[in-house]
Amino acid sequence: MQKKGGDVIGWLSRYATILFLLLLVIGFSFARPEVFATQLNLLNVLNQASILLIISSGLTVCLVMGLFDLSIASMATLGGYLVCKLLVDQGENPHLWLTLTGVLIFAGAVGVLNGLLVSYLGISAFIETLAMGSIITGAILGFSQSRTILGGIPESFLVLGQQATLGIPNPVIIMVMVALVLWVMLEHTQNGRNLYAIGGNMEAARLSGIPVKRYALLALGISAACAALGGIVAAANLGAGRPQGVGDTYLLNAFAAVFIGASTLRPGQFHIFGTFIGVLMIGVISNGLSIMGVETYWQYIVQGVLLIFAMFGAGMVVMRRK
Amino acid sequence: MELRQQLGAAFSDAGGAAPLLEVKEITKDFPGQRALDQVSMTLRRGEIHALLGENGAGKSTLIKIITGVYHATAGQILVDGQVVHFNHPHAAQAAGIAVVHQHGNLVPSLTVQENLMLGERLPRRVGVFIHWGAVRERARRLLQRVGLSIDPTALVSALRPDEIAMVSIAKAIATDAKIIILDEPTTALLPDEVATLFAQMRRLASDGHGFLYVSHRLSEVFAIADRATVLRDGKHVWACADRSGLRRDDVVAAIVGKEKELATVEGAPPSQVLGAELLAVTELSSARVNEVSFTLKVGEIVGLAGLPGSGAEETLNLIYGRDAQSGGTIAVSGVIARFSSPRAAVAAGLALVPKERLAEAAMPGFSVRENVSLPSLTRFITDPILRVIKRGKERALVQHVVARLNVKTVSLESKIESLSGGNQQKAILARWLGTNAKIYLLNSPTAAVDVGAKTEIYRLLKDIAAAGAAVLFTSTEVEEFPRLCNRVLVFRAGRVVAELHGSDVTEAQILRLAVGVEEQQKVA
Numbered sequence: 001m002q003k004k005g006g007d008v009i010g011w012l013s014r015y016a017t018i019l020f021l022l023l024l025v026i027g028f029s030f031a032r033p034e035v036f037a038t039q040l041n042l043l044n045v046l047n048q049a050s051i052l053l054i055i056s057s058g059l060t061v062c063l064v065m066g067l068f069d070l071s072i073a074s075m076a077t078l079g080g081y082l083v084c085k086l087l088v089d090q091g092e093n094p095h096l097w098l099t100l101t102g103v104l105i106f107a108g109a110v111g112v113l114n115g116l117l118v119s120y121l122g123i124s125a126f127i128e129t130l131a132m133g134s135i136i137t138g139a140i141l142g143f144s145q146s147r148t149i150l151g152g153i154p155e156s157f158l159v160l161g162q163q164a165t166l167g168i169p170n171p172v173i174i175m176v177m178v179a180l181v182l183w184v185m186l187e188h189t190q191n192g193r194n195l196y197a198i199g200g201n202m203e204a205a206r207l208s209g210i211p212v213k214r215y216a217l218l219a220l221g222i223s224a225a226c227a228a229l230g231g232i233v234a235a236a237n238l239g240a241g242r243p244q245g246v247g248d249t250y251l252l253n254a255f256a257a258v259f260i261g262a263s264t265l266r267p268g269q270f271h272i273f274g275t276f277i278g279v280l281m282i283g284v285i286s287n288g289l290s291i292m293g294v295e296t297y298w299q300y301i302v303q304g305v306l307l308i309f310a311m312f313g314a315g316m317v318v319m320r321r322k
Numbered sequence: 323m324e325l326r327q328q329l330g331a332a333f334s335d336a337g338g339a340a341p342l343l344e345v346k347e348i349t350k351d352f353p354g355q356r357a358l359d360q361v362s363m364t365l366r367r368g369e370i371h372a373l374l375g376e377n378g379a380g381k382s383t384l385i386k387i388i389t390g391v392y393h394a395t396a397g398q399i400l401v402d403g404q405v406v407h408f409n410h411p412h413a414a415q416a417a418g419i420a421v422v423h424q425h426g427n428l429v430p431s432l433t434v435q436e437n438l439m440l441g442e443r444l445p446r447r448v449g450v451f452i453h454w455g456a457v458r459e460r461a462r463r464l465l466q467r468v469g470l471s472i473d474p475t476a477l478v479s480a481l482r483p484d485e486i487a488m489v490s491i492a493k494a495i496a497t498d499a500k501i502i503i504l505d506e507p508t509t510a511l512l513p514d515e516v517a518t519l520f521a522q523m524r525r526l527a528s529d530g531h532g533f534l535y536v537s538h539r540l541s542e543v544f545a546i547a548d549r550a551t552v553l554r555d556g557k558h559v560w561a562c563a564d565r566s567g568l569r570r571d572d573v574v575a576a577i578v579g580k581e582k583e584l585a586t587v588e589g590a591p592p593s594q595v596l597g598a599e600l601l602a603v604t605e606l607s608s609a610r611v612n613e614v615s616f617t618l619k620v621g622e623i624v625g626l627a628g629l630p631g632s633g634a635e636e637t638l639n640l641i642y643g644r645d646a647q648s649g650g651t652i653a654v655s656g657v658i659a660r661f662s663s664p665r666a667a668v669a670a671g672l673a674l675v676p677k678e679r680l681a682e683a684a685m686p687g688f689s690v691r692e693n694v695s696l697p698s699l700t701r702f703i704t705d706p707i708l709r710v711i712k713r714g715k716e717r718a719l720v721q722h723v724v725a726r727l728n729v730k731t732v733s734l735e736s737k738i739e740s741l742s743g744g745n746q747q748k749a750i751l752a753r754w755l756g757t758n759a760k761i762y763l764l765n766s767p768t769a770a771v772d773v774g775a776k777t778e779i780y781r782l783l784k785d786i787a788a789a790g791a792a793v794l795f796t797s798t799e800v801e802e803f804p805r806l807c808n809r810v811l812v813f814r815a816g817r818v819v820a821e822l823h824g825s826d827v828t829e830a831q832i833l834r835l836a837v838g839v840e841e842q843q844k845v846a
Contacts, residue, residue: 190699190709197696200685207644207676207683208697208753209668268687 017264017274021281028288035291043169049283050175051230051237055247056254056261056275057182058226062219063258063270064186066199067125069220071114071133072227072254076247078136079107079228084149084241087157096156100232104225110136111224115217125220140243149241161236171233178226183272195219199270253282256307281306340403342367342532343388343419343501348397350383350556357383360397361558363551365501370523370533372547374540374577376799380556381536385503388534389421390414401501420494421503428490430479435461437478438493468492469522484515488522495526502526503534508542520546538629540837544570552576574837578801578829596621599656600792601761603641606650610636612816613650618761618792623783625803626796627832628813634796635677637813638763641794642674643667654761668697673754675747677765683750684738690749691734694720698756723755727782744775751782762786762793768802780806800829800836812836 029037055072062069082103087094114132118125160170186192197205198212206212230250235241260281261274282303289299343365350358358380365371375381386392388399390408399406401417408414421427428437438461445456461474470488478486487507494502504523508516523533523546537543543550550568552560560576562568597620605613611633618624628634639645641652643661652659654670661667664674676682685693695702695716702715720734729748731741738746747767754762764783768776783806787793795806803810804827812820812835820835 184710188710188713190703190711193692193696193699193711196688196692197685200688201682203676203682204685205696207642207664207674209665210696211663211665 013263013267014265017260017277017281021277021284024281024284024288028284028291031288032291036288041287041291043172045280045283045287046172046175047169048287049279050169050171051234052250052253052257052282053175053276053279054178054233055227055230055250056257056279057179057272058223058230059254060258060261060270060272060275061182061186061195061226062125062223063262064192064199065195065215065219066202067118067216067219069111069114069129069223069227070126070251071110071129071136072223073247073251074133074136074140075107075110075224075227076231076234076250077242077244078110078140079103079231080235080238080246081140081144081149081231081241081243082106082228083157083232084153084235085144087154088149088152088241094154094156096154103232104228107228108221108225111221112217114224115220118220119213119216125216129220137244144243146243148243150239153239153241158236158239161233161238171237174229174233178229179272179276182222182226186272191215191218196269253303256303257282259307339367340400341365342369342402343534344398344400344403345384345388346398346400348384348387348394348399350380350387350392351395357556358387358394358553359556361553361556362397363558363561365532365534367530367532368527369548370527370535370546372535372537372543372550373553374536374543374550374573375553376577376801379553379577381553382505383556384553385421385505385534385536388414388501389419389503415497415499418498418500419503420497420499420501421505422487422490422494422507423505428478428486428493431477433475433477434465434472434481434489435474437489438464438474438496440493442496464492464496465489467495467526469525482515484519487519491522491526495531500530501532501534503536505536506538507535508537508539516542540570540573540833543573544568554579574830574833578833597790600654601641601794602651602653602656603637604651604653606637606640606652607648608636608640608645609648610645610816611640614811614813614818615650616811616818616821618794620790620792621787622809623787623793623795623807625807625810625827626794626813627800627803627810628796628836630798632813632836633816634811634813635765636816638674638765638794638796641667642672642763644674668757668759671758671760672763673697673757673759673761674763675750675754675765675767677769679743679747679750679769684746686737686739688738689735690724690729690731690738690741691717691720693738694724694749694752695756697753701756719756720752723752724749726755727752728778742775744771744778747771747775747779748782751779751786755786760791762791764793764795766797766799767795769798800832803832804828814838 035041055076059069059072083099086099086103087096090099110132114125114129117123117128160174163170165173186195194205194210195215197208197210198215202212227247231246234246257278258270258275260278261276262268262270264274264277265271266274285302285306286299289302341364345361345363347360347362348358349356349360361380361384363371373381373384383392387394390411390413393409399408401419406413406417408417429440432440435457439457445453445460447453458474465472465474468488468491470485470492472481472485478489481489491502507519527533535543535547547568548565549562550573551558552573554577559579560572599617599619601618603617604615606615607613610631614633614637616624626634626637636645640647641661643663643666647660652661654672659666659670661670667674680686685696698719699711699716701719702712703709704712717734724731724734727748729741729752730745731749738749741749751767762783767783768779771779783793783795797803807827808824810822810827810832811818812822812832814836819838822831
């Protein structure tokens with residue numbers, strides 16, 4: 001039906017990111033086979049990518065319905081710090097699972113508050129979450145008096161970030177669980193379909209009887225809870241509850257991963273599998289470049305260039321549709 | 323003053339001066355369709371010339387050719403007696419032709435003076451800094467010429483609609499336009515504002531500008547136009563030599579077309595045995611709808627007719643919970659309902675096919691299946707908590723309704739935008755068969771749909787009504803009412819002014835009532 005040139009562009013816009021990821025893996029494997037292509041290192045890549053995927057998956061849900069969540073950085077910091085603080089305060093034999101659940105619910109509630117402000121006061125999500133991020137950052141700094149929690153964190157908590165179960169690092173297990181649950185939700189449930197509908201055409205969704213405003217609460221709530229969970233795993237991995245800067249490294253990377261995902265397989269659409277590819281790509285690049293001994297600053301540059309290319313690929317298809 | 327104006331116009335013509343604009347036997351072919359067929363017309367200096375016709379008659383195409391957006395397949399355009407060839411809108415602009423669109427061509431967030439000088443090189447100091455004093459001075463002069471006494475530094479978003487229309491005209495004058503094309507400029511205007519606009523247009527015309535005026539509001543056309551040209555189905559069907567030839571009955575007959583009027587009587591739907599009352603609307607009111615009452619029975623197709631802004635479309639939106647209701651009641655199957663959102667209306671068995679298919683109905687980038695099943699997903703979920711969709715059941719239902727409405731698509735997984743306009747619209751309609759909706763609200767369902775698909779959509783709507791539902795229908799194309807409706811309520815200024823039944827439902831009758839002929843005659 002379509003012109004041949006169009007088919008090539010269409011194919012590339014779907015598979016270029018996956019192809020590029022494979023090329024990266026093959027390239028690094030040939031360059032440093034004894035270091036990169038080992039089971040240990042590949043597990044390490046996954047382990048490093050896990051926190052990013054946990055955060056990015058939540059962000060994907062938001063972007064599916066067209067909302068930007070910029071509070072994920074501070075939300076991750078909040079999650080990590082708060083869990084450490086609460087566990088340390090409980091002294092011996094802390095209620096680990098109760099604490100974790102409580103913090104996740106609290107983070108989710110802040111996300112729901114974001115949703116309320118965005119939906120019912122009509123503030124743009126971009127600005128509202130930026131503002132909320134600032135408030136959270138300030139609150140943690142004040143509450144912690146800028147002191148990092150180092151000692152007294154129970155071993156049972158650190159296991160989450162540092163140990164493995166059946167040879168698979170625990171963060172990877174958590175990552176798989178989060179991604180799987182959100183994948184099922186977005187792809188196979190009515191809530192997911194409605195989120196896509198809202199992102200696809202908000203007015204059409206509203207006229208089809210979907211309570212558009214309420215879905216902002218769900219999406220921003222999920223995003224906040226996922227960011228907090230990412231921060232918790234990061235704190236367990238680090239063995240410290242830092243009151244600042246934990247999430248900041250993940251903010252740009254999470255957006256990069258999700259947008260790379262939107263130019264994978266389903267151009268112009270955000271989806272969990274795409275986000276997974278995006279996260280792997282970022283993980284492989286940073287791991288591969290460090291193994292090659294390339295300086296850190298290059299990693300930033302490469303990531304930026306990559307993101308621009310991915311956007312260009314997705315944009316081509318959208319432009320062709322018009 | 324009007325007399326002098328006409329004398330002036332007549333004089334300049336008699337004096338042998340070439341008309342401002344002359345369109346000679348313009349033909350425009352689109353693939354598979356002739357949009358314009360040897361259309362000719364002239365615009366004299368100092369004249370306000372109405373260009374009339376129904377939607378799809380070819381007015382927009384003609385304007386686009388005059389302004390260089392489209393290329394004519396054949397024919398000539400002359401400006402001041404010189405043959406011109408516009409291959410770009412800039413060329414038309416340079417030749418002194420400007421268009422003022424329905425929604426204006428101003429940037430609301432900029433000031434009046436910035437808008438007036440948009441795209442021009444602004445006066446500067448030292449070649450760098452904008453000389454705002456000079457800008458303001460030039461803006462003031464332009465505003466003076468259109469008789470507008472507003473602050474040039476005011477934001478356009480803060481202006482009244484008539485002021486915005488006048489600023490658009492001032493902008494046209496800023497580019498030295500002699501020929502100003504006004505495309506439905508009064509849609510958003512109140513009667514007083516229309517009067518102001520017309521007074522200024524008249525003044526500018528006496529300065530030698532020529533206006534080509536496109537409007538659906540016939541009463542306004544008769545108030546302002548010197549002459550008129552009527553297009554129908556891409557052909558020039560009527561024109562008058564001067565103002566005395568501008569008679570309402572002739573114009574309406576020309577717009578509607580005699581043969582069509584006959585055909586519609588034949589094609590009028592037979593009155594049916596009607597079922598129980600599905601919808602009862604009593605004294606429904608809102609900001610733009612005034613105490614509207616009617617009922618709708620099973621099997622009925624009722625039309626809400628009226629000019630844009632008359633309340634017909636607004637009533638549909640109001641019933642569906644899109645707009646806020648200020649008074650009155652809506653009863654569905656005898657039960658009083660108050661829909662604060664479309665969600666409540668959908669739950670009560672209502673369905674809306676909105677006017678703008680792309681902006682309000684279709685989800686581009688998503689499959690036909692996802693587009694069709696959207697409002698009925700609740701029927702296929704495993705449980706009310708996890709809400710996992712049973713794909714098989716979803717597919718089966720979509721398959722069923724798509725087949726019933728004869729939606730032509732390669733597969734259910736094809737993207738909605740790969741379908742033709744008519745099939746997209748059928749898919750949107752199919753959406754509501756899935757929810758078992760009882761009351762269908764349709765707003766111009768055949769807009770931008772080809773002729774074959776139109777007929778098919780009419781048939782489907784009749785089938786839907788016959789299968790135990792009811793249809794409320796409105797359209798910007800008046801000819802559709804006689805083809806589809808058993809009964810038509812005619813709206814004017816937010817009220818129902820008449821109810822037509824059976825063979826009384828004709829295009830001419832609806833138009834007369836919608837425009838308000840009797841009032842017009844009183845004035846004359």
